[in-house]
Amino acid sequence: MGECGLDYYRLPEDESEKEINIKLQKEVFVSQIDLAKKYKKPLIIHIRDASNDSKQILLENNASEVGGVLHCFNADEQLLSLAKENFYFGIGGVVTFKNAKKLLNVLHKIPLEKLVLETDAPYLTPEPFRGKRNEPLYTKYVAAKIGEILSIDQKEIEDLTTRNAKILFGI
Numbered sequence: 001m002g003e004c005g006l007d008y009y010r011l012p013e014d015e016s017e018k019e020i021n022i023k024l025q026k027e028v029f030v031s032q033i034d035l036a037k038k039y040k041k042p043l044i045i046h047i048r049d050a051s052n053d054s055k056q057i058l059l060e061n062n063a064s065e066v067g068g069v070l071h072c073f074n075a076d077e078q079l080l081s082l083a084k085e086n087f088y089f090g091i092g093g094v095v096t097f098k099n100a101k102k103l104l105n106v107l108h109k110i111p112l113e114k115l116v117l118e119t120d121a122p123y124l125t126p127e128p129f130r131g132k133r134n135e136p137l138y139t140k141y142v143a144a145k146i147g148e149i150l151s152i153d154q155k156e157i158e159d160l161t162t163r164n165a166k167i168l169f170g171i
């Protein structure tokens with residue numbers, strides 16, 4: 001179910017419009033969590049500059065019943081506790097970028113059984129193809145980089161993230 005979630009990156013400047021926008025985003029997010037629970041589907045969650053509110057909504061609405069993936073995990077440490085709530089952490093091309101310091105520092109804190117790879121295609125193409133159209137086959141560069149950072153063999157990263165994805169999506 002998704003993508004859903006909260007995005008406070010580009011909110012209206014006018015204060016009352018901003019308030020309305022945030023209220024609406026929250027309402028829609030809660031409805032989507034309800035739908036996911038009704039149909040027993042995991043959530044694909046997008047969180048940008050909205051970690052606090054997103055986490056609160058997920059917990060208050062018992063989203064752990066279905067779990068899901070924090071797609072393009074924003075490296076915010078306060079979200080790490082969601083690993084215990086049936087949530088996975090999606091890592092994509094950003095991990096290969098030179099300016100990905102925050103993500104590199106937090107990567108080892110994600111439980112390995114909660115790590116999944118993603119593309120966000122056609123966006124966020126990993127190095128060495130950054131700037132070009134992203135493709136699923138490029139996830140191997142993401143796996144290689146994660147392996148390098150965690151000192152784990154690339155093949156093992158591929159295997160464990162595949163295993164995790166199968167559990168997450170019930171396939």
Ligand SMILES: [Zn+2]
Pocket residue numbers: 003046071072
């Ligand atoms: Zn997104």
